[in-house]
Amino acid sequence: MDAALLVVYEDRYRPADERSPGWVARQQDKMARALNYAESHYTLPPVAESLHVGEIVLAAALG
Incomplete structure (x- = not known):
């Protein structure tokens, strides 16, 4: 998230x-x-199961 924000600010x-550019x-x-x-370390569970805070953060970042 930090890197993405810095690119936008730049x-x-x-x-x-x-x-x-570098x-x-x-x-x-x-x-x-x-x-x-x-992508290689996380698999999101079905919606019916409880989510881990890291999965919620990842979904928010991708959104």
Whole structure:
């Protein structure tokens, strides 16, 4: 979430001539690695079962 927010701030609030494509790429790599980890380590239970707080946070972040 932090990396995604930083990329948005970089695009919205930093002047175009001061933006760092390399830095943005590193933040995007962090996001990709986090999503890959979540995909390979978590399986969301059916809705009828109780959810773990981590699963709720992941769903909120993806939303």
